[in-house]
Amino acid sequence: MRFDVLTLFPETFSLVMKESIIGRAQEKGLIEVNAVNIRDYTRDKHRKVDDYPFGGGNGMVMMCQPMFDAYRAVTEGLQTKPKVIYMSPQGRVLTQKVAVELSKEEHLILLCGHYEGIDERIIEELVDEEISIGDYVLTGGELPAMVLIDCVSRLVPGVLSNEGSFSEESHFNGLLEYPQYTRPAEYEGKQVPEILLSGHHANIQKWRSARSLERTRIKRPDLYENHIKSSEGKI
């Protein structure tokens, strides 16, 4: 799976994206993350990427030409046009379900906005979908793009070594994850729940499901409701 990220801060990506799992997945050739500097597609000696908003107002707006030319450079010679996602507070909120959907794509282009946003003609012409990572405002689209790359990449087959695990993970089966413990069995007088040391897998599974349901009901009643609804009608 390939991600082309059009950004004013390409170096931010290479630092974060070459770390840990994403970095290893790139070495294994499972994913590619290519940061494209929009400024490289400017045509003036000041490498101008933004200008004043028509109609007045404070702040600046990202101009069409550098973004269009960066897009054309990235898509030149491609048989199929990749899906273009604009990271924006107005977008569809990224959930695990959306991440699963996006992980089926072969190639994604992510546009990172800055200033007060980008010229609307870029959105009309180039953007297939706007995605938000949550209802809060950031100074730019780079962090949202990295969040999207992380949560989508880990769903690409082969990226996670213990692939089986994420099926039980929080937000995957719609419930929050059960509590996790590791050695030692006692730490400063604090014990690990006995059941987990019993080796009785059926009972451990039952205990874990009960814990997941319980903490989802308490911490995320909205997810709990969905889970109850979706399991109604199932025997």
Ligand SMILES: NC(=O)c1ccc(NCc2ccccc2N2CCOCC2)nc1
């Ligand atoms: N929730 C998210 O996914 C998210 C994404 C981006 C983002 N910021 C970049 C941005 C992108 C598009 C439009 C406006 C802006 N902003 C420019 C600066 O002013 C605030 C709005 N913020 C939050």
